[in-house]
Amino acid sequence: MAWADLAAVSASAWLALLLVPWRPWRTAERLEADPTAIARLDPGDVTVLMPARNEAAVIGHSLAALARQGSPMAVIVIDDGSSDETAGIATRAGLVSLRVIQAPPLPAGWTGKLWALEQGRQAVTSPYVLLLDADIALAAGLVATLVDKARRERLALVSLMAAPAMSGFWDRWWMPVFIYFFKLLYPFRLANKPEASTAAAAGGCLLVATEALAAIGGFGALRDAVIDDCTLAALIKARGARGTWLGLTRSAVMLRATGLAGFWRMVARTAFTQLRYSYALLAVCVAVLLVVFVAPILAMIAGDGTAQILGAAAFLFMGVSYAPTARFYGQSSLAIPALPVAGFAFLLMTLTSALWYARGLRSRWKGRDYRRGPA
Secondary structure: HHHHHHHHHHHHHHHHHHOOOOOOOOOEEEEOOOHHHOOOOOOEEEEEEEEEOOOOOOOOHHHHHHHHOOOOOOEEEEEEOOOOOOOHHHHHOOOEEEEEOOOOOOOOOOOOHHHHHHHHHOOOOOOOOEEOOOOOOEOOOHHHHHHHHHHHEEEEEEEEEEEEOOOHHHHHHHHHHHHHHHHOOOEEEHHOOOOOOOOOOOEEEEEEHHHHHHHOOOOHHOOOOHHHHHHHHHHHHHHHEEEEEEEEEEEEEEOOOOOOHHHHHHHHHHHHOOOOHHHHHHHHHHHHHHHHHHHHHHHHOOOOOHHHHHHHHHHHHHHHHHHHHHHHHHOOOOHHHHHHHHHHHHHHHHHHHHHHOOOOOOEEEEEEEEOOOOO
């Protein structure tokens, strides 16, 4: 295909993205902490489950944020085989209703996080469970706000995409891009519609009805899931009794900036899983990413007048689609023109994920390798 043809395809794809009714590029689905909601929180409403593996650097801060949520709700920290002072720091955090338990050795067929959560779930008696990563701090009133929303809208699951720390170069640049791509893959507006087949959640801050969790068989129902949060949402949504909801927030913040190597591993951990371990879908993904992100730039550089105009149009539509995310996270205006570079980098991360799989590795995270079974 000529540069003009490729640029035309790219421009058409970006324009279609801007015009689809569910507008996945927008940031309309939001929920922020209401400090006044603290007074409405019954301490018996929620049990917090916090799986933790080598989180000594951050767990004290996340537990201190929980102490500012009002009533002393039950908090269970499940130490998932840490080799640092995670358990000791949690024990000394001073929360009134805190328990620290040790997860038994990880059995075959489970991922570490889900095994740890299942150990905590067995001790839950409250109507709601808050699944909270040990590296996320919540603003005062957020737990009560989540419970209010779940009850008011009869939701079985409410989750929030925690805001990046925005404290390092790669974290400031790529974490918002990652969230933007996540929203394109799992449009929030569709995921939040009970009748839509799309299901999504953010596992770092996720409130789920205990009854709904038990109805699917607990975390055993998704014991080996790599994308565990979206799998959990899909299982709960499939039952159809109550809805699920996912949104953005600035009231839950990641405590740890992600460097280049860590970010690369984070994306590679799930990228090929999202493609269902299909090399055919990988080929399609590579072609699509090259056309939508790379072709417009090359058309503007190497093409003729028509190709340059179409490439510039594609680049403009791309920037318009990313601008709401950049504004929401307070990114520099330079992040928008740099989006094609990030898109190409995500392509390389996806290829890394496929290479892991070809070598027999389904996923790698927190010092654990999850091997794939026989082909």
